[in-house]
Amino acid sequence: MPHSVAPYVPTPQNIVNRMLKLSGAGPDDVVYDLGCGDGRILITAVEEFEVKKAVGYDLNPTMCGNVQVKVDERGLADRIEIVNGNFFLADLSQASVVTLYLTTSGNTKLKPKLEKELRPGARVVSHDFPIRGWETVKNDPPDHYIVGSHKIYVYEVPCSYDAKTSIPRTEEEDSRWKRIRDLFLRSEGEA
Numbered sequence: 001m002p003h004s005v006a007p008y009v010p011t012p013q014n015i016v017n018r019m020l021k022l023s024g025a026g027p028d029d030v031v032y033d034l035g036c037g038d039g040r041i042l043i044t045a046v047e048e049f050e051v052k053k054a055v056g057y058d059l060n061p062t063m064c065g066n067v068q069v070k071v072d073e074r075g076l077a078d079r080i081e082i083v084n085g086n087f088f089l090a091d092l093s094q095a096s097v098v099t100l101y102l103t104t105s106g107n108t109k110l111k112p113k114l115e116k117e118l119r120p121g122a123r124v125v126s127h128d129f130p131i132r133g134w135e136t137v138k139n140d141p142p143d144h145y146i147v148g149s150h151k152i153y154v155y156e157v158p159c160s161y162d163a164k165t166s167i168p169r170t171e172e173e174d175s176r177w178k179r180i181r182d183l184f185l186r187s188e189g190e191a
């Protein structure tokens with residue numbers, strides 16, 4: 001099991017805001033920051049984007065302790081959970097937005113877990129480092145994905161990797177699939 005996959009470097013606050021905005025984070029979301037550092041993504045997600053819940057994992061006990069103090073002082077303990085532990089052990093099934101600022105090789109190690117555990121529709125936003133083999137939501141990112149010298153990669157589950165992992169259908173399979181789909185659509189219309 002991988003252990004530390006990135007050193008501590010904070011994401012600048014304007015990039016935090018842009019990451020959360022591009023993820024579409026809002027009141028229905030549960031945000032996981034994997035490697036939460038000083039907790040700025042979690043606090044911004046709850047205070048400014050009003051997400052339902054934010055969960056942060058970090059290996060560094062001192063940082064986790066400091067974040068917990070900040071969270072308690074701001075009265076956010078019911079909405080922000082800090083776990084001093086390895087995020088490779090986290091259960092990501094409740095996450096609808098995952099934020100990352102790791103390394104490209106760290107993202108590669110994390111990728112199978114994201115593909116296995118995240119629910120359809122979940123967004124993954126990575127600061128500066130892509131997830132190799134996944135397609136960003138927009139293939140040709142417009143300017144707002146690049147802020148100064150920073151890059152923001154936005155992915156969605158499963159469409160960012162499905163086209164690559166799915167086995168192409170034969171013509172016969174395709175026409176069978178269309179017949180089944182039509183039957184479903186008709187039965188839904190009749191219901």
Ligand SMILES: C[S@@+](CC[C@H](N)C(=O)[O-])C[C@H]1O[C@@H](n2cnc3c(N)ncnc32)[C@H](O)[C@@H]1O
Binds near residue numbers: 008087
């Ligand atoms: C570059 S910092 C990002 C901090 C914060 N997410 C931000 O963007 O401001 C990466 C953090 O990931 C943590 N980290 C690295 N590998 C980890 C692992 N396997 N489990 C938990 N935390 C980890 C490090 O301790 C560090 O605080």
